Amino acid sequence: MTITLVAGARPNFMKIAPIIDAIENKKSLGFDINYRLVHTGQHYDKNLSDTFFKELNIPFPDINLEVKSGSQAQQTAAIMVGFEKELQKHPCDLVMVVGDVNSTMACTIVAKKAGIKVAHVEAGIRSGDMNMPEEINRILTDSLTDYFFTTSEYANKNLTNQGVQTNNIFFVGNVMIDTLLKNEHRFKKPEIWNTLNLEEKKYLVLTLHRPSNVDEENQLKALISQIKMEAKDYPIIFPVHPRTKKLLNGLNLNFKNLHYTNPLGYLEFNFLVKHSLAVLTDSGGITEETTVLNIPCFTLRDTTERPETCNIGTNVLIGKDFNKLSNAFSKLFSRQWNKGTIPELWDGKSAERIINHLIEIYKL
Known part of the structure; x- marks a missing residue:
């Protein structure tokens, strides 16, 4: 065969x-x-x-x-x-x-x-x-x-x-979790960890690539600005997708706690995820990984094709609702985030x- x-x-x-x-x-x-x-x-x-x-x-x-x-x-x-x-x-x-x-x-x-x-x-x-x-x-x-x-x-x-x-x-x-579990012991620090003197559970990870988030400049600027404000002084590590990088040029989002980086390899990116306080993303796959790693996850979409990550995992749907975003940060900082479990199989x-x-x- x-x-x-x-x-x-x-x-x-x-x-x-x-x-x-x-x-x-x-x-x-x-x-x-x-x-x-x-x-x-x-x-x-x-x-x-x-x-x-x-x-x-x-x-x-x-x-x-x-x-x-x-x-x-x-x-x-x-x-x-x-x-x-x-x-x-x-x-x-x-x-x-x-x-x-x-x-x-x-x-x-x-x-x-x-x-x-x-x-x-x-x-x-x-x-x-x-x-x-x-x-x-x-x-x-x-x-x-x-x-x-x-x-x-x-x-x-x-x-x-x-x-x-x-x-x-x-x-x-x-199968994504097969890969995650097999390689978890191989996760490695990216260069930005030492450059920014990052500490475990004292920074956030952000990823954005969905057209609904990044195709309209005002929407993208408003979203990142709101995240920056809600995150207080926590560093936000933002590996930038090539598609998003083009759109960020000229938006002048030069916030002190927002740190852009080039796309990271699998082992480096998941090291950042595993040791972060929380992840903000519009990626479906990352919500699966955060659920297994027990990391709070803000999904910056109105819907998800992976409802198990919300029902029993660590994921919360935020969409474009800044009130939901603010409430989620309040839960995160007060250590009231729901502790998730791992889906069957x-x-x-x-x-x-x-x-x-x-x-x-x-x-x-």
């Missing part, structure tokens, strides 16, 4: 890493299972792609389609053209896509039109917000997927409501479950 694994953006790499480990483990036990790793090039900044392959010990891709940036349509089209050629040259038994980026949707469409079955890792999650490009990617991908590997019972329910047969849904847990063994299911399905 040959699986084509698709990775396109930073979160994909973290999800692919444990799957490759699980495949290699089964190969070593004599199972006839192989993979070919395709990097679409959707993220092409070295700090957002190559670094993660090195840090997470992922073999470098068999091919990089090098699609780079463009509009949603341009990028999706480029991925589809490149991936179609890839499958023609290198046929496979199964295409495995992960997450909800443009590469996920585009490669699913190409695979299905080529008559190849698709497995979707992190299937079934929904925010209900059709203004998010990722939500459209999720819905389209899951409408074509053959095998659905899910992170929660919530995702299972979404799929059954969609009409998916239950025997094609496999609740396996969260987020135990570091999700990738192993995925490959075991595929071995059973394909009777290897």
